Amino acid sequence: MFRPVDSHPGLQALEDNWLAIRAEYDSLKEVATQYSPTGWYWIVLRYHTLYMKRRELAPVTTKLCEAIPGIIAYSFTRIKPYGYVSPHVDDDSGDSGMMTGNLGLYCSGSTGLNSGGESKQYQEGKVWVHDSNVEHFGWNTSDKDRACLTFSYATRPVDFSKSVVVPFIMESLMNEGVKNVEEDSKTS
Numbered sequence: 001m002f003r004p005v006d007s008h009p010g011l012q013a014l015e016d017n018w019l020a021i022r023a024e025y026d027s028l029k030e031v032a033t034q035y036s037p038t039g040w041y042w043i044v045l046r047y048h049t050l051y052m053k054r055r056e057l058a059p060v061t062t063k064l065c066e067a068i069p070g071i072i073a074y075s076f077t078r079i080k081p082y083g084y085v086s087p088h089v090d091d092d093s094g095d096s097g098m099m100t101g102n103l104g105l106y107c108s109g110s111t112g113l114n115s116g117g118e119s120k121q122y123q124e125g126k127v128w129v130h131d132s133n134v135e136h137f138g139w140n141t142s143d144k145d146r147a148c149l150t151f152s153y154a155t156r157p158v159d160f161s162k163s164v165v166v167p168f169i170m171e172s173l174m175n176e177g178v179k180n181v182e183e184d185s186k187t188s
């Protein structure tokens with residue numbers, strides 16, 4: 001279920017620049033929106049055709065993610081100490097063949113992800129990708145935050161008109177206010 005960093009163009013550059021990406025996470029981490037009561041937080045930078053203005057505060061991350069072929073979403077994600085992500089399947093109503101990757105930013109102790117019955121530990125500065133249309137869940141059994149850059153790319157043409165703004169993204173948009181969101185008419 002897991003694919004290595006060399007399985008798709010543009011992913012090695014994330015590893016090569018991971019400390020710069022982590023520094024941008026550090027500057028934004030206080031704005032994270034809690035997605036679930038289990039301690040899962042998101043700092044959305046892009047979701048399909050919605051581009052958060054805060055991505056201007058993460059220029060290295062934004063540039064590198066936009067260079068990934070088929071990129072459709074990227075966020076910083078955080079799991080608080082002893083938090084977890086319940087089993088779920090990511091929304092892919094556009095049938096894009098979506099793959100989701102994680103770049104480890106703060107991953108001390110036992111923190112990982114299970115996808116389709118296979119488990120992997122997060123590692124700082126390392127990328128791996130999984131098919132997020134397969135049920136998956138994550139955990140952080142350490143006493144420190146687990147933080148990643150989490151990104152998704154499509155492997156088939158994307159029809160954004162069929163995509164749905166999932167509830168936690170909508171919550172993030174509502175919390176930030178419309179002024180912090182802009183539609184990109186070039187890709188919609």
Ligand SMILES: [Fe+2]
Binds near residue numbers: 089090136
């Ligand atoms: Fe997911």
